[in-house]
Amino acid sequence: MREAAQSCRICLRISGEFQRKMPELPEAETMRRYLSRLVVGTVIRQVEVLRQGSLKGQRADEFRRLVQGKTIGSIGRRGKALILELSEGMGMIFRLGMSGRLIYHPHATAVQSAECGVQSHDRVIFCLEDGGRLVFQDLRGFGKVRAMPQQEVGDELKGLGVEPLGRQFTWESLEEALRRTKMPVKVALLDQSRVCGVGNIYASEILHRCGVHPGRRPQDLRQEEWRKMALAMKQVLREAIRAGGSSISDYLKPDGSPGGYQNRLRVYGREGKQCYRCGSTIVRIKQGGRSSFYCPRCQPVRAVTSD
DNA sequence: AGTGTATCCTGCAGGC
DNA sequence: TGCCTGCAGGATACAC
Numbered sequence: 001m002r003e004a005a006q007s008c009r010i011c012l013r014i015s016g017e018f019q020r021k022m023p024e025l026p027e028a029e030t031m032r033r034y035l036s037r038l039v040v041g042t043v044i045r046q047v048e049v050l051r052q053g054s055l056k057g058q059r060a061d062e063f064r065r066l067v068q069g070k071t072i073g074s075i076g077r078r079g080k081a082l083i084l085e086l087s088e089g090m091g092m093i094f095r096l097g098m099s100g101r102l103i104y105h106p107h108a109t110a111v112q113s114a115e116c117g118v119q120s121h122d123r124v125i126f127c128l129e130d131g132g133r134l135v136f137q138d139l140r141g142f143g144k145v146r147a148m149p150q151q152e153v154g155d156e157l158k159g160l161g162v163e164p165l166g167r168q169f170t171w172e173s174l175e176e177a178l179r180r181t182k183m184p185v186k187v188a189l190l191d192q193s194r195v196c197g198v199g200n201i202y203a204s205e206i207l208h209r210c211g212v213h214p215g216r217r218p219q220d221l222r223q224e225e226w227r228k229m230a231l232a233m234k235q236v237l238r239e240a241i242r243a244g245g246s247s248i249s250d251y252l253k254p255d256g257s258p259g260g261y262q263n264r265l266r267v268y269g270r271e272g273k274q275c276y277r278c279g280s281t282i283v284r285i286k287q288g289g290r291s292s293f294y295c296p297r298c299q300p301v302r303a304v305t306s307d
Numbered sequence: 308a309g310t311g312t313a314t315c316c317t318g319c320a321g322g323c
Numbered sequence: 324t325g326c327c328t329g330c331a332g333g334a335t336a337c338a339c
Contacts, residue, residue, distance in 0.1 A: 022332065053315090080333080098332045099317085121317090140316045142333060183310075192334080200332065289312070290332070 023096035025080055025164065025197030026240035026261065031102050032077045035134070038104045043071050043129040044086075054123035054136065056095070056144035066090055066147035067126070078157050079196025091150040093157070094136065100143025107131035160196040164233050171223075171230035178218040185221065186214030187288045198233070201268045202240065204293045206232045208267040213299040214285070214292040222303055239264070267293040 023031075047067050049060035073085035082094040082102065094102065099121075107130075124145060126134040136145055148156065162173050177194040178185065188194055189203040198206065207214050209232035212225055221229075243261040266276055271284035275295040285292050 024333095095334075097316095097334075138316095139318075140332080142316065144334085181309080187310095190333085288310095291330095 022098055022199055022201055023080055023100060024199035024202050024240075025077075026202070026237055026244050027101075028077050028080045028082055028096060028197070029165075029241050030244035032075050032082055035082075035102055035104060036075045038106075039072050039128065039132075039134055040075065041071065042132075044068060044126050044134075045129050046127040048125040048127070049123075050125065051123040051138075051141065053141060054138060054144060056093075056146040058146055063145075063147050067092065078163065079160050079192055080199065081157060081160075083153060083157075085150065086147075089150050090147060091153045092145060092147045093153060095144045097138060097140065097142030097144065099139040099141075101137055103135045103137055105133045105135060159193050161192060161194040162196070164195060164197055164237055169230070169234070171227045174230045174233070175218075175221075175223075175226040179221070181218055183218075184215045184287055185212060185218050186292045187290075188218055190288070190290070195233075197237070200290050200292075201265065202236055204268045205265060206236050208294060208299060209236055211298055211300075213301050214287060214294050215301065216303075220303070225303060267295060269293065 044067055047064045049055065049063060052060055055063050067086065067090065070086035070088055070090050073087060076083040076085065080096055082096070084092040084094070086092065094100065100123075121137045121139045122135050123138045123141070123143070124136040126136075128134060136143070146156070162169055162177050174195065178188045181188050181191075181194070183191070186203055186207060189198050189206070190200060204214065206229065210225065210228035212221065212229060240261040243264060267282050270282045270293060273282050274280070275282055275298060278295065278297045280295050280297040282293055283296055285294075
């Protein structure tokens with residue numbers, strides 16, 4: 001199996017580099033841009049559901065009936081969710097979970113991947129009119145897809161909070177979304193009904209960039225800190241999109257150098273290592289069952305007062 | 308209502 | 324070498 005996988009560079013790259021990337025907003029946005037160039041305007045000829053559990057509250061035959069024969073229109077994103085607009089007023093929402101992703105195999109590589117056996121995590125396969133395949137892969141099986149009329153898409157996503165890269169996003173909207181809760185700010189950032197798209201990795205990165213300790217209570221944050229946090233959020237997510245984009249184009253052109261934001265993380269996964277900014281040792285704590293990483297000097301427990 | 312916790316799943320790392 | 328255990332995480336169901 002392993003030898004066979006090595007015979008296919010593209011598949012190896014998929015199974016290695018991308019497998020471990022948690023899909024948060026930047027990864028979903030990268031997939032959106034990548035797929036928009038490849039599958040928009042193509043008809044879904046056939047749908048193969050390989051894992052019933054990857055459909056959200058829908059039987060395979062119903063899902064197929066709603067999707068087959070439809071043309072893929074625009075591809076949108078809300079938080080970490082990808083939204084495929086289909087013809088005849090239909091739509092599909094992909095929730096990527098921890099390991100979900102959408103891969104497009106043009107005709108030639110579809111044959112290659114069948115040979116080298118990386119299909120074990122394929123959950124739903126969309127066979128397209130152009131001979132290619134759009135594959136919903138999901139190693140851990142937490143991802144879900146659901147098909148529905150477009151007018152129901154809004155309802156399905158209405159629980160999501162403010163979009164960090166949206167036009168309405170300001171430091172005031174961030175404060176408004178978070179300030180009422182008594183949860184630590186890091187835990188609140190993961191709550192998709194307050195701010196959507198930020199996951200465990202970028203939450204730590206954002207807080208490090210703005211110098212806010214993950215255990216701080218939102219109600220104690222000062223205006224200056226909300227401003228910095230909103231700015232940090234936009235910067236970190238945009239930089240990650242740029243990095244993710246480079247690694248996707250790398251995937252399309254296997255000769256290119258590897259990219260990806262995982263190489264630029266400043267605190268996440270760096271417990272015991274030195275902070276790049278001040279040299280202090282990065283600390284890991286548990287919050288709400290999740291790991292949080294921070295620098296005790298750059299992110300003090302109390303705000304540094306300037307009065 | 309708001310908050311905290313267990314659960315799903317799979318691959319991998321570490322211990323023995 | 325190989326087995327076992329614990330861990331990682333997003334969303335959700337459920338308990339308090």
